[in-house]
Amino acid sequence: MDFDFSDDQKFLKSEARKFLGAHCPVSAVRAVLDRSEKAYDQDLWKKVTEQGWLGAAIAEEHGGLGLGSVELCVIAEELGRSLAPIPFSSTVYFVAEAIKLAGSEQQKAEWLPRIARGETIGCFATVERPGVMNDAGVQARVEGGNLTGVKLPVTDGDIADIAIVLAKSGGQSGLYLVNLSDSTVGRQTLQTLDPTRSSAKLTFSGTPAELLGEIGEGLSLAEAVMNRAAVFLAFEQVGGADRALEMAKDYALNRYAFGRPIGSYQAIKHKLADIYIKNELARSNAYYGAWALDDGAAELPLAAAAARVSACDAFWFAAKENLQTHGGMGFTWDVDCHLFYRRAQQLGLVAGGAKAWKERLVTQLERRNAA
Amino acid sequence: MDFNDTAEEAAYRSQVRSWLTANAPRKSGRVDSGLEDPASMEEAKAWQRKKAEAGYACVTWPKEWGGGGGASWQSVIFGQEEARHETPGNPFQIGLGMCVPTVMTVGNDADKERFVRPAVRGDEIWCQLFSEPSGGSDVAAARTRAVRDGDDWVINGQKVWTSGAHYSDFGLLLARTDPDVPKHKGMTMFWINMKDAAVEVRPIHQMSGASNFNEVYFTDLRIKDSQRVGGVGEGWRVSLVTLMNERLAIGGGAGGGHRTIFKLAQEISTLAGPAAKDAGLREKIADWFVQAEGLKYTRYRTLTALSRGQVPGPESSIGKVVSAALMQDMANTALELEDQFGIISDPDLAPLAASFQTALLAAPGMRIAGGTDEILRNIIAERVLGLPQDVRLDKDVAFKDIPTGR
CATH class of the missing domain: 1.10.540.10 (Acyl-CoA dehydrogenase/oxidase, N-terminal domain)
Known part of the structure; x- marks a missing residue:
């Protein structure tokens, strides 16, 4: 039994925490929050690139570090903890993973090294309207190799160099790789709940699009990519939830009311104990997801759904109750609680909300029970 | 991994x-x-x-x-x-998990020689006599008195919730030896012979129908000073040794409940169609699944630490809080699905041999025994998160002067 990070992975984790402590203080997150023209922290992006993190789980032959998925999970947890305002998840968890999963040798050789070098920012564009991603919701069309349609919201769509787009051709769904520098692409930055992560509406008007994987497999591939992304995102959520708990604890120890620290009242103690319980459950489910992903296990869809559902619950609960613990101060712009409150929603929705994932989970359970 | x-x-x-x-x-x-x-x-x-x-x-x-x-x-x-x-x-869990390790850690050589091997071999069974009517969560409120009489102690009082007292040979007893000092300072630990005529064991009839616990009464029970485990007035410190051993035990978990409820859901209809397709139920099943699986993998993390020769982290402290509430919630939902039929607890008539009716009646005990939900949350808050202890109005007051209510 070895159900924990290895010593090397723990070392990577502590190095990542130190690095982000130095280069991604909360002031860096606030700089993106407060300046609408600043879509992401370019300095941090450059430094993260120099660390090799973008290519952590990309093979050495494609310019990456050739580490496993678990190492990427370790990094993800620390990025989540520090609320890093960079297009890491879109580029690495979605686009690089999609290319690794479904790309041709040529596509891998073309794009993975650029991603690893930090030259190419990616985004993953699937939805067009409110509600879950499904076949009926895909209106974007590819005809004669050209894409027409609208996608929103697309996280990092306003700053990305390439997009992977879910579209239909001849009535069949496919994933398409699209170069966003083409003049037929329209981009409009959206106002969102979490301005520390940018999002856009992308409009394609006959944009050249290259098939990724097979036609007819678009939806199932998109789900497979989301299964992988869900595990990495779960680690970001666990990192954020742990930090929110620490904030709540620190505040509860130092804020006095009625002559005592508020952390000595059971109303607060039990609230924080409940956050701890959810965080530990989420961490354990995320670990199982990391194992399933790294091992290529057939349980990945179930493990990913469990990691996702548990992490969404934990981060949302930790973020809202951390804010509540801070009382009126928690509701101000100047105290950091709302950064976590916003990010909990961003991460909780970007790969599809928990409600849909619960249904996916139960569907997988039914299959397993029937087998 | x-x-x-x-x-x-x-x-x-x-x-x-x-x-x-x-x-x-x-x-x-x-x-x-x-x-x-x-x-x-x-x-x-x-x-x-x-x-x-x-x-x-x-x-x-x-x-x-x-x-x-x-x-x-x-x-x-x-x-x-x-x-x-x-x-x-x-029947050996309490003795070997808590009482005998205390004797091994704190007891004298003669006691170790006398008790450890027979307990390991299962020849002698132990129970733990800590909780009282005046204090379950507040163990240090114990009122059972031990009064010194020459080389003897004379014990009078009552313990409660004592698992296995009716078949135990020996008991580890926490008693009040000095009511004039604050409560944590006036207690002493002893071992006693459960078969002594001055010890009366009365089974407690639980709401589930079973009787796993007992009340234990002591009427002028006379024991030797050599039956003391640790120093006079050291009882609280010794009890912490006992309880620490309890916490090292890795509890089991409530796994697989979602499978049972699925089985039930396949046989039952709601107004909207088959229960297995009911969106509300499916969401609940997903929530229960991630809790049960989360607990399972949390235990794996603890085992990993043991496997690596490390001290496990505090994460195992979440086990019972989660599993007890899970059991109760699942049972209640299952009965709702059974609708009017849910009231029937006859295993010959109720679905799945009335397993959810049985669980419903057992669940309250799960949420209380071995630390209530509330005490366990206090423990997580204080020992894991480092939040301050609750204000204790009785901490520095002589035990005899502490207000007691009813």
Whole structure:
């Protein structure tokens, strides 16, 4: 039994925490929050690139570090903890993973090294309207190799160099790789709940699009990519939830009311104990997801759904109750609680909300029970 | 991340497996009677003796005391493998998990010599006499009095919620020896003979119908000063040794409940169609699944620390809070699904042999025994998160002056 990070992975984790402590203080997150023209922290992006993190789980032959998925999970947890305002998840968890999963040798050789070098920012564009991603919701069309349609919201769509787009051709769904520098692409930055992560509406008007994987497999591939992304995102959520708990604890120890620290009242103690319980459950489910992903296990869809559902619950609960613990101060712009409150929603929705994932989970359970 | 055994673990597991295959008792076919009849007790004792002779009872205890002299991970592997067999009930848990380790840590040499080996062999059974009507969560509120009389102590009072008192040979007793000092300072620990005529054991009839606990009354019970475990006035410190041993135990979990409820849902309809397709139920099943799986993998994290020879982190403290509430919530939802039929608890009539009705009646006990939901949350808040202790108005007051209410 070895159900924990290895010593090397723990070392990577502590190095990542130190690095982000130095280069991604909360002031860096606030700089993106407060300046609408600043879509992401370019300095941090450059430094993260120099660390090799973008290519952590990309093979050495494609310019990456050739580490496993678990190492990427370790990094993800620390990025989540520090609320890093960079297009890491879109580029690495979605686009690089999609290319690794479904790309041709040529596509891998073309794009993975650029991603690893930090030259190419990616985004993953699937939805067009409110509600879950499904076949009926895909209106974007590819005809004669050209894409027409609208996608929103697309996280990092306003700053990305390439997009992977879910579209239909001849009535069949496919994933398409699209170069966003083409003049037929329209981009409009959206106002969102979490301005520390940018999002856009992308409009394609006959944009050249290259098939990724097979036609007819678009939806199932998109789900497979989301299964992988869900595990990495779960680690970001666990990192954020742990930090929110620490904030709540620190505040509860130092804020006095009625002559005592508020952390000595059971109303607060039990609230924080409940956050701890959810965080530990989420961490354990995320670990199982990391194992399933790294091992290529057939349980990945179930493990990913469990990691996702548990992490969404934990981060949302930790973020809202951390804010509540801070009382009126928690509701101000100047105290950091709302950064976590916003990010909990961003991460909780970007790969599809928990409600849909619960249904996916139960569907997988039914299959397993029937087998 | 790897669920597989190391080479060393695999070798030990296979050794344990072949021993169990050769020695574990076959299925008796008898429903577990909760050790109430003499035959089941004899089976339990025989199995414990067999394990002790092979070094599998108390795997981690020193060989000189009858243990296996092994590592924590070996104990865990033996437990996993033993669970695959249908072995007799275990009346030894409280003695070997809590009482006897206390004697080993704090007791005198004569007591260690006298008690440890027979307990490991299952020849003698122990119970723990801490909780009282005046204090379950507040153990230090114990009122049972021990009064010094020459070389003896005379004990009067009452304990409650004592598991297994009715079949125990010895008990570890926390008693008040000095009511004039603050409550934590005036207690002393003793061992007593449960078969003494001055000890009366009365079973408690639980709301579930079973009787796993007892009230224990002491009327002028006379014991020797040599039965003291630790110093006079040291009782609280000694009780912490006992309770620490309790917390080292890795609890089981409520797994698989979602499978049972799925089975039920396939046989039942709601107004919107088959219950198995009911969106509300499916969401709940997903929530329960991630809790049960989260607990399972949390235990794996604890086992990993043991396997690596490290001290487990505090994460195992979440187990019972989660599993007890899960059991109650699942049972209630299952009964709602059964609708009017849910009221029937006759196993011949109710779906799935009334397992959810049984769970509903057992769940409140789960949420209370071994630390209530509330006390466990306090423990997580104080010991794991480092939040301040609750304000204790009775801390510096002489015990006899503490307000007691009813």
